[in-house]
Amino acid sequence: MARRRPLAKPEPHSTEARPTRALVLHPDTRAGDRSGREPADALAEAVSLAAALPGLKVVGSDVVRLPRPHPGMLFGSGKVEELRARIEADEIELILIDGPVTPVQQRNLERAWKVKLLDRTSLILEIFADRAATREGVLQVELAALSYQRTRLVRAWTHLERQRGGLGFVGGPGETQIEADRRAIDEQIVRIRKQLEKVTKTRELHRAARAKVPYPIVAFVGYTNAGKSTLFNRLTGAEVMAKDMLFATLDPTMRAVRLPGGGPETILSDTVGFISDLPTQLVAAFRATLEEVLAANLILHVRDISHPETEAQAGDVAAILEDLGVRDEVPVLELWNKADTLDAEARETATNRAARSETIFLGSALTGEGLDPLMAAIAEHLSGLRRPAILTVPYSEGAARAWLHDADVIDSEAQQDEAWHVTVSWTDDQAAAFAREFPALAPKTEAQTVETAAPRSEPWSPLD
Incomplete structure (x- = not known):
């Protein structure tokens, strides 16, 4: 009888998935960076985006000077080789580019570096896919991902180049394959849109039911990680996910509260956080998610006043609200949040600025500081509608x-x-x-x- 071979000893921690080692790169064009932001701050936001995706470990990040984007490789040949050496030395498995990357650039860089590459849009889609919890949220993410994927079919197929016949003026098998894939994506898009229509009808029924006893709606908006969910939890006693993390909230949550000073019972609505350069596919796909903002009687803009780019973030929020079609007559109040993290000088400056405005309130959703005057102001605005x-x-x-x-x-x-x-x-x-x-x-x-x-x-x- 043959002797049994001894079982191999399992490697330590073999049951635990090792995180993917990622390198984050922010291309600095110097010709007008994203939203006028400082490159270092833009890079910090990109690192926070990467940290928001489970299974990733950011082992490095850099701002890469880019006077002129290379059409085929994005970066120049010298920088590509320099980064290749770093990728091999640090055992990098994923490159995250904080900006747009064309299909051709992605193909060439992945071939040169022999690692997977995601641009900013792809990363945000990955985060949304991981966080979406409701049926509507999942469908909207799928729709956005398919719409994005469809735009990247052209010339992205390296294995089809050898199949094209002649000089390329007449499509060969490669063209047929691309068209087949495009057709398959279009069929999935049609299927998801039909499912979304059913979900939208259900939401319309819910709104109609609320309209029978129509409480005014206060919608929380703000840049991602500004503290909206922390504020929402404190005011409503809810347990919405609230972490120091970008896009902690994706699906809208609504709760009712009783306002002070004789104000009406009010519905508070927590919404997805905004971000600069939000993929156009997501803006379109999440319009239904943000429809509570369009129906709001009052908008509360929650700002992270401690963030070095707070003014630029506020500009991004205002631009997205305008793009969504929010009515000009809807009143907007601002909570300058995270006041508890300011140093003495910055706090004095913020206090003086807020004191000069009747629509700005300085406070902290974490400690509760400054929330009573804010809630009284909300009650006063809503009572004025009665x-x-x-x-x-x-x-x-x-x-x-x-x-x-x-x-x-x-x-x-x-x-x-x-x-x-x-x-x-x-x-x-x-x-x-x-x-x-x-x-x-x-x-x-x-x-x-x-x-x-x-x-x-x-x-x-x-x-x-």
């Missing part, structure tokens, strides 16, 4: 009175002549919704002289 009216609700219309109580619009009520005489303060949307539900009870006279309820002294609190 108009007074007097309703006569017969005893037989108990459902109408219950609707008014559920909407939290009643200031006072009295009983007389077998009816409730109700003084309300409500928004135009609430008045229209009530009129649709109970057309016979729509207000006949507006209570011009009726004041809204006296401000309540209790602080804001999450609703059960």
Whole structure:
């Protein structure tokens, strides 16, 4: 009988996946860097993006001076060779380029360096694919990835070059293969869009249900990692993922809170963070995710005031809001967040600047500093949207009175002549919704002289 060979001893930690060693490069064109940012700050953001993707270990990062991008290799031949030596010495397995890379440049660099390469758009798509949790988020990421992949089919196929016949004027098997792949991607895009239409219809039904008792909506917007989710959790008692990480939140989350000073019950909406050079495919694909911003009665712009590029980040947020089509009449308040991380001089400067504006509040979502004045200002803005009216609700219309109580619009009520005489303060949307539900009870006279309820002294609190 043959002797059994001894089992090989397992290598230490063989069950644990070793992280991929990555090198991050930011091409500095000097001809107008991304959004006018300093190259070092742009590189730091790119490193943070890489750190946000699980399974990566950033072992190096550099700003690469690039007076003129090479059409075939992006970098010059000398820099390509210099980086190749570094890649081999540091055992780099993945190169992340903080900027656009054409399919031809990617093919040539991967061939020269013998490692995988991702540009900025590819990296952001990878992060979104890893973070999306809801069905809608997953579908939107797939749609964005397919749209991006489709644009990179042309000339990206190195194995097809040998299959082209003649001088290239007539397509050979290579052209057929590219067209087949493009057709397959188009079919997947059509399938995903149909699925997204179903999801969108479901969201429309949810919005219609909320419209029956229409609370005003406050949408949180801001640059990624500005602290929106930390603020959202503190105000609502929710447990949305909040980390010192780019794109910690991708899927929108909504919660209701009761505002101070007699303000209305309000829905707070946490949204995906913005970023400079957001891939156009993602802007289009995530438009439905950001639609709560379009429906908002007030926008709260959360800024990381401690970030060296806070002004440039604010400009990016404003540009994306404009691109989304946010109405000019929607009021915008700013929370200059992370005040607790400022040094004494920077804090004094920020305090003085915020004090000169009625729409800017300095504070910290982490410590709670400065949030009470902010919430009072939100309540004041939303209360200003409410108009007074007097309703006569017969005893037989108990459902109408219950609707008014559920909407939290009643200031006072009295009983007389077998009816409730109700003084309300409500928004135009609430008045229209009530009129649709109970057309016979729509207000006949507006209570011009009726004041809204006296401000309540209790602080804001999450609703059960």
